[in-house]
Amino acid sequence: MSKRVWVQGPIAIDTVVYVEKFPTPGTFMNSTRTEERTGGTSANVALGLCTTGVETNFVGYLGNDDNGKKLREVLDKSEIKHSIITEIDGPTSNALILIDDKAERTIISMTKPYLRELRMDNVPFSKGDVVAIILWREEFLGDLLRAESSGCLTVVGAAALVDANVSHAHLAIGSVSDIPSGVNPEDHLDRFDEIVLTDGLNGARYYSKKQKLQQSALKVDAIDVTGAGDAFISGYLAALANELDPSQCFLIATQWAASSIQMNSSIPPAFDLVRKEWGIELAL
Numbered sequence: 011m012s013k014r015v016w017v018q019g020p021i022a023i024d025t026v027v028y029v030e031k032f033p034t035p036g037t038f039m040n041s042t043r044t045e046e047r048t049g050g051t052s053a054n055v056a057l058g059l060c061t062t063g064v065e066t067n068f069v070g071y072l073g074n075d076d077n078g079k080k081l082r083e084v085l086d087k088s089e090i091k092h093s094i095i096t097e098i099d100g101p102t103s104n105a106l107i108l109i110d111d112k113a114e115r116t117i118i119s120m121t122k123p124y125l126r127e128l129r130m131d132n133v134p135f136s137k138g139d140v141v142a143i144i145l146w147r148e149e150f151l152g153d154l155l156r157a158e159s160s161g162c163l164t165v166v167g168a169a170a171l172v173d174a175n176v177s178h179a180h181l182a183i184g185s186v187s188d189i190p191s192g193v194n195p196e197d198h199l200d201r202f203d204e205i206v207l208t209d210g211l212n213g214a215r216y217y218s219k220k221q222k223l224q225q226s227a228l229k230v231d232a233i234d235v236t237g238a239g240d241a242f243i244s245g246y247l248a249a250l251a252n253e254l255d256p257s258q259c260f261l262i263a264t265q266w267a268a269s270s271i272q273m274n275s276s277i278p279p280a281f282d283l284v285r286k287e288w289g290i291e292l293a294l
Contacts (some may be wrong), residue, residue: 019052058244058278137161
């Protein structure tokens, strides 16, 4: 039986604008099309992960506005088992995403974060749960320490690598763009059991004291790379919750990311689609 997973972080409305090329200062251009999507890295990860059959729980916040109502419906209709949502007196998170004709993206947050509303003080952790704080901020150190003391398998965003206050987590995962250039992941293996970093077309790298792994990006026709990193984390957490070895976690994550960039969505594709494309199986 797979482990129970708690995913903490923002959920947002993404306003996606497609352009032929990114604008330069002082220029005017027309978009080729626009659309509105469910977004927010942590929510995307949870919405992808729950389609695998892994018990997935989400902790986040929403504003008391129309966008908040829309996103509550998304969560209610999903396979997420429990959504612990704090309602804030303010707007729901909203991001503007520009995507060019090469499928590259630029993201602009248009609302301020309410980080204190993401605290997990009342979440009923149990020994063996996976607790994932994907969007790492120092404000979440208390949640991490409580999860660690509860015997949970802790996962943090790659930004935690350069937070000296983080004394231990099982896994740090994210993009190389989440950490300053020049940071050597291997220098931090005294605090993290495993470190996984994605690097776009260069694939991804895995580090632990036992081994290093390199996974090349799979060659597919990219349409939209917006949700690739989120799909990668969904796949890695699904495999981790099923106690697969690092090489299997790594491959499944890469395959899920490759499926993601072949579609127009911020949310990772459902696991059934990924399974059919790559022949993945999880022993739930």
